[in-house]
Amino acid sequence: MIFSDSPAIEQNGILDPAKDRIRIRKRGGSTAAQLSLSRWRTSKQNRIYSAKLFDALRRIRQTDSPVKPRSQSVKVAADRALAVTAGGRTRWSNAILAGRSIRRKNRRIRPAGGGERPTKLLSAARRSVKIPAVERKVKFLGRLVPGCRKLPLPSLLEEATDYIAALEMQVRVMASLAEKLSGFAGVPVASRPESDSASPIPS
Amino acid sequence: MDLGETEKFGLEKRSVDSLNCNTIGLSTTEWNQIGSLPSPSTSMADSFGHVIWNQLPANTHNLNFSNAQATASSSNIGRPVPLNWNPSDSLTKGGMFLNAGPGMLPLSLSQFPCDVGFTERAARFSCFSDLAYPLTVPGTSDAIAEAQMQKIEAGGIEVLKGRSVLIDQSSNSGSPMKEQREKRASEFSEPEFSEDARDESTNLSKGVFGNNEKKRSNQYMESDQGQASSQLPFGPAEDATDDKQKAEKNSSTMATVKSSGKNSKDSGEAPKEDYIHVRARRGQATNSHSLAERVRREKISERMKFLQDLVPGCSKVTGKAVMLDEIINYVQSLQRQVEFLSMKLAAVNPSIDFNIEGLLSKDLFQTRTVSSSAIGFTPEMIHQQLHPPHQDLIQLGMPGIMNPSDAFRRAPNLQLTSTSGYKEATQQMTNAWDDDLHNVVQMTYPPLKTQDLNGAPRDGFPL
Numbered sequence: 001m002i003f004s005d006s007p008a009i010e011q012n013g014i015l016d017p018a019k020d021r022i023r024i025r026k027r028g029g030s031t032a033a034q035l036s037l038s039r040w041r042t043s044k045q046n047r048i049y050s051a052k053l054f055d056a057l058r059r060i061r062q063t064d065s066p067v068k069p070r071s072q073s074v075k076v077a078a079d080r081a082l083a084v085t086a087g088g089r090t091r092w093s094n095a096i097l098a099g100r101s102i103r104r105k106n107r108r109i110r111p112a113g114g115g116e117r118p119t120k121l122l123s124a125a126r127r128s129v130k131i132p133a134v135e136r137k138v139k140f141l142g143r144l145v146p147g148c149r150k151l152p153l154p155s156l157l158e159e160a161t162d163y164i165a166a167l168e169m170q171v172r173v174m175a176s177l178a179e180k181l182s183g184f185a186g187v188p189v190a191s192r193p194e195s196d197s198a199s200p201i202p203s
Numbered sequence: 204m205d206l207g208e209t210e211k212f213g214l215e216k217r218s219v220d221s222l223n224c225n226t227i228g229l230s231t232t233e234w235n236q237i238g239s240l241p242s243p244s245t246s247m248a249d250s251f252g253h254v255i256w257n258q259l260p261a262n263t264h265n266l267n268f269s270n271a272q273a274t275a276s277s278s279n280i281g282r283p284v285p286l287n288w289n290p291s292d293s294l295t296k297g298g299m300f301l302n303a304g305p306g307m308l309p310l311s312l313s314q315f316p317c318d319v320g321f322t323e324r325a326a327r328f329s330c331f332s333d334l335a336y337p338l339t340v341p342g343t344s345d346a347i348a349e350a351q352m353q354k355i356e357a358g359g360i361e362v363l364k365g366r367s368v369l370i371d372q373s374s375n376s377g378s379p380m381k382e383q384r385e386k387r388a389s390e391f392s393e394p395e396f397s398e399d400a401r402d403e404s405t406n407l408s409k410g411v412f413g414n415n416e417k418k419r420s421n422q423y424m425e426s427d428q429g430q431a432s433s434q435l436p437f438g439p440a441e442d443a444t445d446d447k448q449k450a451e452k453n454s455s456t457m458a459t460v461k462s463s464g465k466n467s468k469d470s471g472e473a474p475k476e477d478y479i480h481v482r483a484r485r486g487q488a489t490n491s492h493s494l495a496e497r498v499r500r501e502k503i504s505e506r507m508k509f510l511q512d513l514v515p516g517c518s519k520v521t522g523k524a525v526m527l528d529e530i531i532n533y534v535q536s537l538q539r540q541v542e543f544l545s546m547k548l549a550a551v552n553p554s555i556d557f558n559i560e561g562l563l564s565k566d567l568f569q570t571r572t573v574s575s576s577a578i579g580f581t582p583e584m585i586h587q588q589l590h591p592p593h594q595d596l597i598q599l600g601m602p603g604i605m606n607p608s609d610a611f612r613r614a615p616n617l618q619l620t621s622t623s624g625y626k627e628a629t630q631q632m633t634n635a636w637d638d639d640l641h642n643v644v645q646m647t648y649p650p651l652k653t654q655d656l657n658g659a660p661r662d663g664f665p666l
Contacts, residue, residue: 037513057548075545137527144534154499157506160530164513167537174544181551 040165045085050173052081082170091155092163095147 039045056077060070079096086093131139141160142149148159507526511517514533520526 037509070549071542071546074549075542078541078545134524134527137524137531141527141531141534144531144538154502154506157503157510160534161506161509161513164510164530164534164537167534167541171537171540171544174541174548178544178547178551181548 036162037165040162040169045169046173049081049085049169050177052084053078053173053177056081078170078174082166086162086166090162091148091151091159092146092166099146 057074060073060077083093083096088094088097138153138156139149142151142156145156145160145163148156151159507523510530511520511526514530517526517529520529
């Protein structure tokens, strides 16, 4: 019995590394898009994002500014944390990190009174022009993804793929964090608004 | 006194007649040159001349004979010599007659230095006559000769007197004058030949298209020849060589111009070749454009597939427009969820610090659970699997001595593998557990175990 057990162990030991190698090779052969998707679904990224979000929320609590509503500041912090987690390797993450300075510059450049009329005229001119349906939808998608307004279609689709995966992770982490905080806070479930319970959050 | 005056008038008339005779003599000498006579008769002519000169008023018959002899002597002397000599002789004679020469010798002696100057002037005149020679026409020369003969016949004695005088003077100063005249003739003849040679060479070098250049070159050559003749005798030759070199340079420059023209044509052809090459490039550009378009389409289709997999509800969608709508809607829904959750987090109570610490601890627990779930075992399964090895160890310890030792050996191995925490270790643990389960299954069969146990003590007891 003893001798019969040892060759089985050796055989299993030999086969397992081969399987691991095969798996590694398959993973190495995947494309950039698949790698980005798998990256956002790993636990490491979840932990990194959650830690950064904790730090951001702590700072918001400490520096409670009366000018901006808290919800807006929390959203901005969450987006910036997501961009930092992405590592600045994508266009949308760079756009989010640079978004505040760009907005300020735009405000300084355009005066309130003089800026409104040209924008109205431009919007009217744009509405008059008819665009094919597919092209119109592509432009709309470009506006939804940060920093991808003037990209060609292949690049836009790539950025959109990465952005959607990142948003899914963000929603997942924020939902779990909200549940935990609400549990520790001791808020009863019955007192919560109906919209919270009715919100369809994908798992 | 009266006789002296009459003699003076007579001398004047004679001088005038002698001048006329000189002009006639020139024409006669020309006539003689055309019809040249043999040279041996010179001595005879000279002797008869002296006789006739001494006996002028006496014999008319002798005068006619002397005319013939004079013509022979003039032809023997040479063409330019008598022409040059006649006017000077006539002038000297005029001087003698006017001066009323009582003594002949001193006047003749005084004539030698004067003759030298006159000979030089005659040489110059002979140049003109030499230049005039090629321009003469044979018909005209014959007419002139006939006119001279007629004058001679009309003139009579006066003409004969002039002839005799010319002959005597020539006989007196023949040898040195002849040499000088010959040298001058040779000097003047050389540049003419050199000029002709130059003209021919320039004509050959320049060819058909160089008429104007020929004329200009001739003019320059004439001026150069004049300067050179005044300075050095060999100057014109050097000028000729320079002109030849210039002609060669001109031909070389023409060749370079032609070669440059060819080069310009080649450079003109090059852009045509480039144009052709550009056409080829256009074809290639079209091909590359089609390839690029193909690659772009492939990229788009690939990424659309990823989005289909990522976005729920797009797996069955085929149209591009519809798919884009689904993607847009999904992104918007995710963004709304983020906004809602941010509002929810903002509404949390201020006791966030304590909560965060607790959350961190729970996160650690979740990480453990996640790691276990990743491996594929739930905590319950882990607990269930942990119980059987203890039972096995207990059961193995009861029947005999050898089995417990094996069990103890296996137990630390299992613990070591569990403590390592690596994936391979966990896999080895699973294998070990499976083996234990097999052992348990085998142990559950009592007849086999009892038989083995019964066999073992019997073997032990006989020993």
